[in-house]
Amino acid sequence: MQKWKKLSQQEIRKRIFSALSENVDYYTENIIGLPASHLDDKVFYQNAPFLEDAPYLSTLIHNPNHIGCHTLGESESFFKGTQELEKEVIKI
Incomplete structure (x- = not known):
């Protein structure tokens, strides 16, 4: 049985933000024709330093x-x- 290696907080942060950087960014790119959306920045504060x-x-x-x-x-x-x-999680 394959187990998921426990990562430090710094390793988690690095992996997640690296993965997010490979996704399209609705806030900086003009996305047309993709059936998805993002949170409304007038309702959800997205630039908080703690993020x-x-x-x-x-x-x-x-x-x-x-x-x-x-x-x-x-x-x-x-x-x-x-x-x-997600593929990594599904395989485990």
Whole structure:
């Protein structure tokens, strides 16, 4: 049985933010035709300094729909960073 290696907080932060950087960014790119969305920045404050050390909350903000996830095969390339993390979890 394969086990998930326990990571330090710094290692978790690095992996999550690296994965998020591989996803499309709705806040800096013009996304058209993709059936997904992001949290409204008028309702959800997204630039809080503590988010730099909050990988879980940052994932919810930058990929709220988790579109294209939950697969072991090929899927949408728009979220390839977080898809790879989910594939790892599904395999375990």
